[in-house]
Amino acid sequence: MCWRSLEGRVQAMLKERIITIRELSNFGSVSGLNDQAVALVRQQQKTWEVAQKNYAMLLNAQTKTFHFGHFEIKVQHNPERIRSSAAKTDAKSIAGRACFLCLENLPPEQKGIMFQNKYLILTNPYPIFPFHLTISMLEHIPQRIGVFFPDMLDLGRELAGFSLLYNGPQSGASAPDHFHFQAGNKGFFAC
Numbered sequence: 001m002c003w004r005s006l007e008g009r010v011q012a013m014l015k016e017r018i019i020t021i022r023e024l025s026n027f028g029s030v031s032g033l034n035d036q037a038v039a040l041v042r043q044q045q046k047t048w049e050v051a052q053k054n055y056a057m058l059l060n061a062q063t064k065t066f067h068f069g070h071f072e073i074k075v076q077h078n079p080e081r082i083r084s085s086a087a088k089t090d091a092k093s094i095a096g097r098a099c100f101l102c103l104e105n106l107p108p109e110q111k112g113i114m115f116q117n118k119y120l121i122l123t124n125p126y127p128i129f130p131f132h133l134t135i136s137m138l139e140h141i142p143q144r145i146g147v148f149f150p151d152m153l154d155l156g157r158e159l160a161g162f163s164l165l166y167n168g169p170q171s172g173a174s175a176p177d178h179f180h181f182q183a184g185n186k187g188f189f190a191c
Contacts (some may be wrong), residue, residue: 129184
């Protein structure tokens, strides 16, 4: 397949995935990327059954704080999150599954917001945070931060109400084969 037809196919898939500012405006302010991301999570909770169910279950997650002298650690028990955190990430398992971050494999209900014409900001359907995002590269490339630090800094500036996370490929990330960031509302685990 030539690049031109591949590019056209990607554009067609993107058109189906991108949520309009007009639609987002029904779920809150859309004055900047941060507000749009919050509105996206709200919209997906209303229109996508999987997100709706898992965000409702997040309300029942248990947290506990452990005190260690000059610092504290908060932990969360969220049984529904096990699907993501316990996903098999060995080479054989990854080779045997469709990548759930690639455009062609996203559920029909999952919509997103473009960032820098190379990332799709999505609602994470298995949340840890009340507003949990997965920011996936459009291109299917391995989870290696290297040259993407500047993108992470740009995202951090644009998503000022979120804490940005990067899970390395050996950290139990459930998609070590597809580059992505995650973000959750800032201060959620603050003591």
